[in-house]
Amino acid sequence: MVTLKDIAEQAGVSSMTVSRVMNGKTKDVSQKTAQRIKKIAEEMGYVPNSSARALASRASRLIAALLSDYDEESAPLEDSYNSSFFGELARQIQKEGYDLMIHYVKDYTDINYSLKSWNVAGAVFLGMFDENIKKIQKDNTIPLIFTDSYSSIRSITNVGIDDYQGGETAAEYLLKNGHRNLAFIGPAAVGNGVIMHRLQGFCTCLRDNGISMPPEHIIDSGTEHLEQMLEELCRGSDPVTGIFTTSDFCASRIYAAAYQAGLGIPDDLSVIGFDDIRMSRYLTPPLTTIRQDIKKKADVVCQLLMKHIKNQDVPAENVVLGVELKERGSVRKI
Amino acid sequence: MVTLKDIAEQAGVSSMTVSRVMNGKTKDVSQKTAQRIKKIAEEMGYVPNSSARALASRASRLIAALLSDYDEESAPLEDSYNSSFFGELARQIQKEGYDLMIHYVKDYTDINYSLKSWNVAGAVFLGMFDENIKKIQKDNTIPLIFTDSYSSIRSITNVGIDDYQGGETAAEYLLKNGHRNLAFIGPAAVGNGVIMHRLQGFCTCLRDNGISMPPEHIIDSGTEHLEQMLEELCRGSDPVTGIFTTSDFCASRIYAAAYQAGLGIPDDLSVIGFDDIRMSRYLTPPLTTIRQDIKKKADVVCQLLMKHIKNQDVPAENVVLGVELKERGSVRKI
């Protein structure tokens, strides 16, 4: 392993000078020496020891990405949306000269460990929110960025999308196409986050247009009997003709269930998804969905993180990115 | 920040004793002291500083996952299969008490940096293989595990699946169902890896059964004009009735193209995929595919890594995991 000292000896300077060169402190070292040292470092294949750096400078160039690990079966990265986002984030962060590590966390202890163990420069919470956040914030001075969190705490920086408007847009579009009897399919745990806001946007828009959706039309996407439910919903005297669902993956389940129930999409049933994952356009019919721009989101998260790292006093922000209706073929005009 | 020293002072012992307790060297510290120290550490919210540990012990509890970053547009983690694997790997590694960091690498320099910068304990190469591997191996003594690599170098440990057999299985199944005129759709860059072995297994099995597949039936999945190609293929005097493709994602593209071309699956065209991603069962018709067990793969990679980390002298292995036909509804019996 090549160290600063090795290079220093080769170059006949002190290791501090080499350190300065390696850290690009151009105005502290003469050009000539800098050039020479760079060349030697290159030749010797020097790679700075990040641990030593982190230790000495009390700051690492390392970011932690935190994923929720509430149970064994949850697999956040199996979700196409999440993993795409994570991948983009990783790339962006690397571009900024930082490294990214991943941590599944399930409680305060985990989060604490995650943030302190490598004294990371910052952390991104992926689609999760912990009750203990106040405590975490108090214990740590490093920037924390949340994504898709609906905490009411003003002092945390969050990057999310306009879920509410996404719901509205979906409702508007269904209404515009003549649908009046609608249903919502999403995770049972609506909670007070992303899902709830989509649902609220959806319902409010309906209500504003004089349409109401009965509570029994809010269906748990986790149910085993999706076909039966769809059948009941769509075969009554006042059949449901349009469904808004909270993810494209879920939409694919609805496609399958509808098919089994003998319901054609979009002829018998229109479906509108959320996310616009890569596969959505290849479903049959191509899925009409509320698109969120994952690259943009990753970019914003990364930039915000850098800003906070470089300047402690940047105030917390709540960035809400717009969503966009991606019109394809899964909603029909009545 | 709480350090060993702080705890030591509180407990009235030397920091070395605390270090021993924290590292679980039970037989070096009396039970009584150990207990007391643990309690104090707990109370003070001690989190070991991994950088300092890595520096002092010349070994970190950190694993690097390396992803290929050959161009801006490649997004390995957008692939459902890859990201699921990555997610599983992350979880398993964490369970072993290690941390995982992710690195996109595009050349020797990147890989070198990745391995040395944090003096990681080991690295996993995700579906990539670098020409310079010999050099990398020589420069580093840490265990390197490859996945899905078809290097001929005996000294590298690899975990992959039986791609060849996957191809065979697909062919057998199509033949069994009476299909005789077949096509293969996959990335243009067949290379000499995963894709080639699937194709070879497929072709060999066909040949062994007296069937041959003309070269023009090997189609680039990247093509813009998939519908046209399918149309030509399936509408001639001797129409193709079965397609083997190299991923489930690709299969979904074929579904879409077939639909556009007015070809019904499986009535006009049978399709068999590869991977068995989460969404495959929800396609219409549910996709018959060659399943690979991602959890198993992650598990094997992780166990192998641990074995190599704990014992330098474990010989390199080439683990080939079996694949399994997942029979669903996209292949019809003729």
Place this chain on the structure above:
DNA sequence: CTGCTTTTTGTTATCGCTAACATTATTATA
């Protein structure tokens, strides 16, 4: 109680690097 082993604890140096300050070389100013 002595001398021995074994257990338990402590000391010192070091890992590779950087912060903070000290020094020397260089240039500019009077």
Place this chain on the structure above:
DNA sequence: TATAATAATGTTAGCGATAACAAAAAGCAG
């Protein structure tokens, strides 16, 4: 040319932990 200002380099002391060895305490046989 002397002197101040600036630029370039060096020195020292850690960062928080562990390795390796050293010392003290405890246990035990005779």
